[in-house]
Amino acid sequence: MTKPPVELPPIGAGGFQPLDVAPPEGGEVQVIASGWRLAMREFASNRLAVLGLGTLVFFVLLCFVGPLVHPTNQTLFNPLSVELPPGGGHPLGTDEHGFDELGRIMKGGQAALEVGFLASAIATVVGTLWGAVAGLVGGIIDGIMMRIVDILLSIPFLLIVLVLATKINGTVIEESLLLGFFSWLVPARLVRGEVLTLRTRDFIHAARVMGSGRGRLVYRHLIPNALSVVIVNITFQVADAILALAYLGFLGFGLNYPATSWGDMLGNAQNDISSGYWWLVYPVGACLVIVVLAANLVGDALRDALDVRLRRR
Amino acid sequence: MIGYIIRRVMVAVIITIGIAIITFAILHYLSPSPVYDVLGAKAQPSVVKAWNQSHGFDRPEIAQFISYLGNLLHLNFGYSYKLSQSVSALFKENAGRSAYLSGAALVLSLLIAMPLGILQAVKRNSLSDYTVTTANFVLYSMPSFFLGLILIQIFALDLGIFPPTVSDSITTTFGAITHPLQLFLPIVTLTAINIASFSRYMRSSTLDNLGQDYIRLARAKGLSQRAVLFRHLLRNACLPMITLVGLSVPTLVAGNLLIEVLFNYQGLGLLFFNALGNEDYNILLAYTIFGGILTVLGNLIADVATAAADPRIRFD
Numbered sequence: 001m002t003k004p005p006v007e008l009p010p011i012g013a014g015g016f017q018p019l020d021v022a023p024p025e026g027g028e029v030q031v032i033a034s035g036w037r038l039a040m041r042e043f044a045s046n047r048l049a050v051l052g053l054g055t056l057v058f059f060v061l062l063c064f065v066g067p068l069v070h071p072t073n074q075t076l077f078n079p080l081s082v083e084l085p086p087g088g089g090h091p092l093g094t095d096e097h098g099f100d101e102l103g104r105i106m107k108g109g110q111a112a113l114e115v116g117f118l119a120s121a122i123a124t125v126v127g128t129l130w131g132a133v134a135g136l137v138g139g140i141i142d143g144i145m146m147r148i149v150d151i152l153l154s155i156p157f158l159l160i161v162l163v164l165a166t167k168i169n170g171t172v173i174e175e176s177l178l179l180g181f182f183s184w185l186v187p188a189r190l191v192r193g194e195v196l197t198l199r200t201r202d203f204i205h206a207a208r209v210m211g212s213g214r215g216r217l218v219y220r221h222l223i224p225n226a227l228s229v230v231i232v233n234i235t236f237q238v239a240d241a242i243l244a245l246a247y248l249g250f251l252g253f254g255l256n257y258p259a260t261s262w263g264d265m266l267g268n269a270q271n272d273i274s275s276g277y278w279w280l281v282y283p284v285g286a287c288l289v290i291v292v293l294a295a296n297l298v299g300d301a302l303r304d305a306l307d308v309r310l311r312r313r
Numbered sequence: 314m315i316g317y318i319i320r321r322v323m324v325a326v327i328i329t330i331g332i333a334i335i336t337f338a339i340l341h342y343l344s345p346s347p348v349y350d351v352l353g354a355k356a357q358p359s360v361v362k363a364w365n366q367s368h369g370f371d372r373p374e375i376a377q378f379i380s381y382l383g384n385l386l387h388l389n390f391g392y393s394y395k396l397s398q399s400v401s402a403l404f405k406e407n408a409g410r411s412a413y414l415s416g417a418a419l420v421l422s423l424l425i426a427m428p429l430g431i432l433q434a435v436k437r438n439s440l441s442d443y444t445v446t447t448a449n450f451v452l453y454s455m456p457s458f459f460l461g462l463i464l465i466q467i468f469a470l471d472l473g474i475f476p477p478t479v480s481d482s483i484t485t486t487f488g489a490i491t492h493p494l495q496l497f498l499p500i501v502t503l504t505a506i507n508i509a510s511f512s513r514y515m516r517s518s519t520l521d522n523l524g525q526d527y528i529r530l531a532r533a534k535g536l537s538q539r540a541v542l543f544r545h546l547l548r549n550a551c552l553p554m555i556t557l558v559g560l561s562v563p564t565l566v567a568g569n570l571l572i573e574v575l576f577n578y579q580g581l582g583l584l585f586f587n588a589l590g591n592e593d594y595n596i597l598l599a600y601t602i603f604g605g606i607l608t609v610l611g612n613l614i615a616d617v618a619t620a621a622a623d624p625r626i627r628f629d
Contacts (some may be wrong), residue, residue: 105347113499147327147328149333151332152329154332154605155335155605156562157563158563158566158567159567159570159597162589163343163589191438220372239454243454248458250458251586252589253576263456269459269462273465273466274477278466285456289456293450295598296450296454
């Protein structure tokens with residue numbers, strides 16, 4: 001997707017020199033900005049990405065601060081106000097237990113976001129360590145470690161997660177551990193690939209020739225350069241984990257009562273729409289799609305911003 | 314080429330054995346012996362012990378694993394004590410309907426996604442390109458069951474053209490094929506989800522190819538746009554699709570599961586879903602390993618097919 005060209009704001013007193021204008025002969029080499037600042041500026045200039053990030057922030061606020069503004073009873077069944085259409089004190093109506101649907105969406109959103117971020121954090125930490133060790137050590141250990149990744153990647157994710165979900169208690173922590181434990185494979189592959197290509201790059205050789213020790217090489221050169229791949233992957237992992245939790249919930253293996261997640265709320269959707277209770281299906285489904293969409297947008301934009309080869313200038 | 318295929322097959326065999334080890338470990342951890350399913354939860358300990366002994370469940374794990382592996386080689390996926398049928402028989406009964414659902418969706422999505430991707434790339438940055446890209450992005454972020462729900466709402470509940478769920482009277486693959494109205498919504502749902510990822514790749518692959526010299530040469534020779542696109546570009550732009558189709562096996566397996574549950578369509582996915590409720594671990598693990606083998610086969614076939622189709626790939 002191409003973006004409209006955006007004027008960069010001037011930096012400091014010198015002003016910004018566009019790169020496609022040839023510098024005057026013998027001119028001074030000017031540092032425009034560090035790689036990270038350039039990436040941040042690139043990201044901020046992508047309107048879709050800012051929209052995605054704004055949407056994520058909005059949902060975090062809605063789900064975690066919203067219940068303070070719109071307090072609702074989400075623990076005790078209320079048989080007197082079951083399946084009320086939107087209106088009155090219930091902006092989005094009530095569900096089959098008499099819970100306020102808007103409050104339910106906030107509560108379910110908390111779980112979805114918590115599991116999304118926690119599972120992605122687990123997957124990222126495990127995957128990065130696994131991939132980095134495999135890539136750095138190399139040889140037979142690398143071979144064994146990556147074959148393990150190949151094997152686990154060949155087992156369909158949803159199936160194995162569902163099988164194990166029959167035995168867990170359905171708390172946020174357990175669901176995150178379950179999803180995280182089967183999601184670290186892709187980051188492991190990415191990080192290993194990145195480490196392998198970085199190891200042979202000229203600037204690493206140069207740093208080594210200049211006398212960098214192993215520790216300095218890893219912390220000062222390898223990690224910052226491999227980090228961009230990891231960061232991009234985190235956002236996609238969040239989107240995937242939220243979707244996976246929704247699948248588990250829809251199939252009836254989500255969080256246990258009184259906790260709920262968006263997928264759990266859609267578990268009965270088939271009957272709800274047949275009975276005309278549209279407010280129990282579309283608002284929560286829309287939230288799910290919008291949050292996953294926003295996370296994917298942010299991920300795409302981060303990839304564009306952090307990958308120098310894809311950068312417009 | 315032959316050497317390459319042999320090497321790839323050997324890797325696939327090793328990975329399959331790895332999958333078997335993991336599924337066996339999980340099976341063993343979740344349900345060491347089906348004895349209580351057979352004899353009831355209140356069976357006497359001595360009877361339980363005798364049953365385990367006579368059925369080999371008291372042997373060391375490694376011995377049990379070897380006989381499990383041997384059974385797999387004979388396509389014996391175990392026995393469902395809950396349904397009193399062998400898992401292979403259950404699979405044989407349901408596989409046709411699932412294969413029809415996945416196959417139809419896969420073929421349809423390729424037929425639509427490939428021209429769509431080419432069209433997007435040729436008219437890149439136009440309104441139609443943006444519209445399709447946006448639609449793809451939304452579909453890509455949408456759980457398949459939610460798309461199915463929306464389609465049920467529009468086409469079944471509001472317009473009343475198609476039934477909201479597949480009728481129980483469809484019990485054979487033949488029945489599924491001869492009742493296209495019944496299967497319309499499930500197939501469309503799966504197709505739409507697949508198109509979202511396929512056309513994205515097709516678009517970028519076409520864009521890569523459009524910038525290459527052989528296209529410029531073809532244009533310079535004075536060929537028409539149609540000839541350039543369909544005689545020269547199409548074959549080259551489709552190469553990544555081979556890999557993509559091979560890699561889409563797990564998505565198809567998972568998609569089948571959700572769509573079959575949503576539309577109540579008797580297939581392997583629904584069998585698996587019902588086994589989840591029954592804690593019927595032999596079916597669960599058999600389907601997981603079956604999905605794993607399909608994934609490995611998908612990768613293997615995609616690799617070999619790409620190598621056969623693309624002479625630039627060397628085999629050493």
